[in-house]
Amino acid sequence: MDEQRVITVALAGQPNVGKSSVFNTLTGLNQHVGNWPGKTVEQRTGTFAYNGVTYRLVDLPGTYSLTANSLEEVIAREYIIRERPDVVAVILSAPVLERNLYLVAELLGLEAPLVVGLNMVDVAEQEGMRIEPRVLEAAMGIPVVPMTATKGLGIQELVRAVDEVAHGRTPQQPQRPEIRxxxxxxxxxxxxxxxxxxxxxxxxxxxxxxxxxxxxxxxxxxxxxxxxxxxxxxxxxxxxxxxxxxxxxxxxxxxxxxxxxxxxxRPRAGQITLTSQLDRIATHPFWGLLVLAGILGVVFWLTYTVGAPLQEWLQVTVVGGLGQLITSALAGGPRWLTALLVDGVLGGAGTVITFLPILAIFFATLGLLEDVGYMARAAYVMDRFMHLMGMHGKSFLPLFLGFGCNVSSVVGARVIESPRARLLTVLISPLVPCTGRMAVVTFLAPLFFGRGALAVTWGLVAINLVALAVLGVVLSKTLLRGEQVAFIMEMPLYHLPNPRTIAIQVWQRVGEFLHKAGTMILLVSVLIWLLGAVPTGEIQTSLLAAIGRGLEPVGRLMGLDWRMMLALLSSFAAKENSLATLGVLFGAGDSAGSLGSVLQAAIGARAAWAFLVVQMLFVPCVATVAAMRQETRSWGWTLAGVVLLLVLSLLGGTAAYQIAGLL
Amino acid sequence: MIDRPGITLALAQLRPGELGYIRALRGGRGFISRLATLGFTLGAEVEMVQNYGRGPLIVMIRDSRVALGRGEAMHILVSPAIPQVASSSPSAAPAYSGD
Missing domain, CATH: 1.10.287.1770 (Helix Hairpins)
Structure with missing residues (x-):
């Protein structure tokens, strides 16, 4: 027995072949998500056991070929060449067999032992296509296993075939492609x-x-x-x-x-498939936009009607309750310790964590849309609008993620092939109004604008989207000018979603978010608390206040006093922090109702309007900045993005204040 | 298959439902390589699925649906086939003729 030996299997395949279904079914939660060494591309590895042998499964990025057209393709082939996995399992999509076999043709050139998993045979049958795996196997000289991974069919057979090849029991006599x-x-x-x-x-x-x-x-x-x-x-x-x-x-x-x-x-010509029927509406220049708008509406509705109450409950019951618990537990201890834990840690990082339900709902609905194959259609109908900004349809998807959280939009920009368009997307995505900023708006707008609050809210969102479009057009014509990258995108067949794949994906994204909240965001919120407590322990006489007073000349242009400026600054840790800061600085006690009346008395509607405009456009929060640094791998571009938004927001706030003064 | 090698059009000029055979790809090597990988090789059969005359379009190539920008589809040259006698075997298309 060779229990001690770990057999390494690389999982290869083109995009949209159900490779993650296979990976998740085999490894379950025994998986690790990281990055490929030195790259920003996600690497997933996992383990499973078969016949007492441990298998290490490495999920290669989904690629159409092994030519260096993208980072993913370089990663996939370098892994096979340098790490020499024992077996490469290629997952193919049966309904798109010919194009999928192209990758097999490329892999044969690398002389790695291959096993073919012929996935989605059920979809192929629905499309009227019949494939004989044995005939294909005989023609290629490598094992072919028919599968329907979403139903778990064929997975065991694939593992058996991999095991046979790994132990040299299946001789590989492939028919290799030749050049013309x-x-x-x-x-x-x-x-x-x-x-x-x-x-x-x-x-x-x-x-x-x-x-x-x-x-x-x-x-x-x-x-x-x-x-x-x-x-x-x-x-x-x-x-x-x-x-x-x-x-x-x-x-x-x-x-x-x-x-x-x-x-x-093959099916007889003229057969109308489910995908063609759905696409008549989903990709139509007019109906397609309506469908997209409807889907977005439902996603937002779900996020706010299910997520927002959960968020509030976490904020009031869990974070508030923990705060009271800490206060009473440390009643005899030093006051600064209580303040650090309650105001610094819970008030900052704790508040950020309350947004978890909203993010989870967002990730789940988007994961679902992706898994059924809809996302490519959304990118397609948005293509003509994205062209105006020097980008194409694919940039729409990450920008859309930004409505939940800008971090996901910055990270999501990975799907864009061209480095130029990717950078552009990363730079403008902080202008998408995220849930954190919308929380501030939904609290302040009714206080100052009463019945007009909804109109003001929509106006603020519109200002951000116009700013995003203008910035996109300007950047693509100046700093980031370059060749338009070709819009070439596969439109996958629609198919039923795999709940397991979506659940694992949400679980991993949530884990990443919690990790960030526990490190970077925690650090910055404690730092801001510290600046507000040093040297006297009173925020009015602290370093933070001194900074705020130093900023007053800038604030005056927008009608904002030092306290408003500080609220703005503190939104750098997390956007919704500005509410907490206003609460502390206006000494309004703890209940939101009284903060409302104090604010109403202290600030005019004109200044409040200017404040809302600036905070909507202001520099991205620290988590987003960290993501920007990670994705651009350049402090220069990250800082450029931050400075750009700083200037834009101050100009916007000044304009909002001065124009409101004329009315 | 009835093929009319004399006439060459840009792929973007095909109407929905029309078939064509790829004759040439114009553009940078990266662009050509990405297209060739997806099956846009010389002689391959391509069917226009959606084309509204402006904006991006969708074609069917080697059993897969591919969305292309209009600009990209202008750089792919095809010779149109007569739809009603279209063959279902792309491998029977004319051989590579060089440049």
Whole structure:
């Protein structure tokens, strides 16, 4: 028995093939989410046991090919080349078999032991397509296991096949794709020039093909290893055959056509599928927008009607209750300790945690929309609007996430291929009004505007969205000018969601959020509390107050006194902190009702309006800034984004105050 | 399959329901590589699914639905086929002819 040995299996596949279903079914909660070393792409690994042997499953990023068109593709192939997993399990989507086999053609070039999981055979049957796994297996010379992962069918069979290959019981005799005959000669020339100089683990034939395909990463690698004059010869050949990329891909698709010829029976033409029927409405330029608006409406309605009361309950009962508990437990202890725990830790990080239900609902509904295949349709109908900002449809999705929390929109920008569009999305996403800011607005607006509160709220949201659009247009025409990246996006087939996959995803996102609240946000809220307590213990005479008074000249332009400026500053820790700060500074006691009347007496409607405009546009909260730093991997761009919003918000507040004065 | 090699159109010019065969891809290597990966290789059969004359469009290639920006679809050249006698076998399309 070889219990001691851990067998490593890499899970490969194109996007939308149900790979995460397979991963989650196999590993359950025995998984670890991190990042690929040095990259911002998420890495998921997990373990499972079979026949007493421990298997380590590594989920490779979903990629259409292994050419360096994206970071994900580089990560996937480098993992296979450098880490040499014992088996690579490729998950294919049966209804889109031909295009999925393209990835198999690429993987065969890497000479890794393969097992094919032919997933979604149920969907293929619904579409009227019949596939013979045994015929396909015989044609390719590698094991093929039919599966319906969402129902758990075929998973055990896949594991058995992986186990057989890992123990060398299934000989691999794959039929490898060949290059088209008209390019064979060039390939041979390149092979001769490369000789034995390909790095260890890189098959020479594969390297030559990647050079022909114009793969930047491999060209850079080989130009280091080949003497200059020989590299010049390589470059000359490549320049003469710039069009080879199509021939190489064509060769792989010829192989695919040979593999499927006997194995697939297609539906008769003209059959109208479920996906085509749904798409008639969902992707229609007019009805599609209505559907999108309706879905967004339901998501917001759910978030606010189910999430908001839960949030309030957590705030009042849990955070408030804990505060009272700490106060009474430490009654005999030092006063500063009570204040640190109650005002610093609970008031800051504790308040942020109360937003958890709202985030969880948001993550769940979005996960559901993604899983059924709708998200690509939303991106599609929004494409023409996003073009105005120098972006395309795919940027809409992360921006939309921002309504829940800007952190998710910054992190969500990962789905965008082009670094330029990704950066642009990260920079403008803090302008999407998040739930934290909306909490401040929903509290203050009724106090000052009575019946007009709803109109003011919508006005504030509109100002933010207009600012976002203008900033997007300006940035894409100035600092971030560049080539429009092509809008090419697969529209997956609609299918039933897998609750397990969505639940695990929500669980992981919530965990990430709690981790952030427990580290970065905690640190900053304690720091702000400290500044408000040093040196006298009274906030009115603290360092924080001194800072606030120093900012008064700026505040005067917007009609804001030092206390309002401080409330604004404290929103840096978490947006909803400005309410807490106002409460402390206006000495209003604890109940919100009395804070309301004190504020009404102390601030005019004009200043309140200006305050709301600034706080809606103000610099992103610390959690968002941390995410921006993580995603851009640059303090320069992160600071640029913060300064940009600082300037924009101060200008906006000043304009709001001065224009309101004219009316 | 009836193929009319003489006529070449931009993919964006096909109307919904019309079929074409890919003749050429124009653009940078990255763009061509991404398209070729998705199955837009020379000779491949492509069907227009949605095209409203402006905005992005949807095509069917190798059994998968792909959304393309109009600009991108202008860079893909196709020769139109007569729809009612369309073949279901893309591998029977004409061979690669070089440049």
């Amino acid at each position: 005959r008209d390019h064979q000669e060039v390939l041979d020339q390149l092979l001769a020039l490369i000789g034995a100089r390909a790095p260890e683990g890189y098959p020479a034939q594969w390297v030559a093909l990647k050079l022909l395909e114009g793969d930047g990463e491999i060209s850079a690698l080989m130009s280091q290893r080949i003497p200059a004059e020989e590299w010049a010869a390589v470059s000359r050949i490549l320049l003469e055959h710039e069009d080879a990329v199509i021939a190489v891909a064509g060769g792989r698709y010829e192989w695919v056509a040979r593999m499927v010829r006997a194995a697939v029976v």
